[in-house]
Amino acid sequence: MRVPALRAVMTDLGAPPGGTFSFATGINERGQVTGSAGTADGARHAFRWTASGGMQDLGTLGGAFSDASGINERGQVTGTADTADRVGHAFRWTASGGMQDLGTLGGPTSFATGINERGQVTGYSRTADHVNHAFRWTASGGMQDLGTLA
Numbered sequence: 001m002r003v004p005a006l007r008a009v010m011t012d013l014g015a016p017p018g019g020t021f022s023f024a025t026g027i028n029e030r031g032q033v034t035g036s037a038g039t040a041d042g043a044r045h046a047f048r049w050t051a052s053g054g055m056q057d058l059g060t061l062g063g064a065f066s067d068a069s070g071i072n073e074r075g076q077v078t079g080t081a082d083t084a085d086r087v088g089h090a091f092r093w094t095a096s097g098g099m100q101d102l103g104t105l106g107g108p109t110s111f112a113t114g115i116n117e118r119g120q121v122t123g124y125s126r127t128a129d130h131v132n133h134a135f136r137w138t139a140s141g142g143m144q145d146l147g148t149l150a
Contacts, residue, residue: 026071034068078115
């Protein structure tokens with residue numbers, strides 16, 4: 001039996017106006033892509049790309065940089081963004097609510113690594129004693145230290 005060859009098509013997502021680069025970090029079943037792109041002012045911002053809308057800049061949490069790490073089927077994006085104090089915090093972005101700071105586990109930084117269909121985010125955060133701990137974030141429970149859950 002002969003198996004038909006797969007046909008892959010590469011799509012150039014481009015870069016923001018005046019930007020110099022972009023790279024993708026996640027894709028969902030709907031073909032929506034997330035990643036990061038260089039901006040005209042030399043910063044780097046997370047983006048969400050759709051075939052109908054193109055590249056959408058997701059902004060930051062008040063700083064200059066943001067990076068996306070995942071996207072779910074609802075088009076919600078997660079990643080890490082600088083605050084005005086230049087510290088990275090995990091975020092969740094939704095079309096209706098924009099970029100939301102997910103906080104930390106008591107230390108200065110947090111980094112998001114994945115998002116599921118319910119909008120729950122996973123990642124890791126520094127604690128007050130500067131040790132990285134895995135976390136789960138939910139809209140109802142906030143950031144929970146996975147090392148302390150029974």
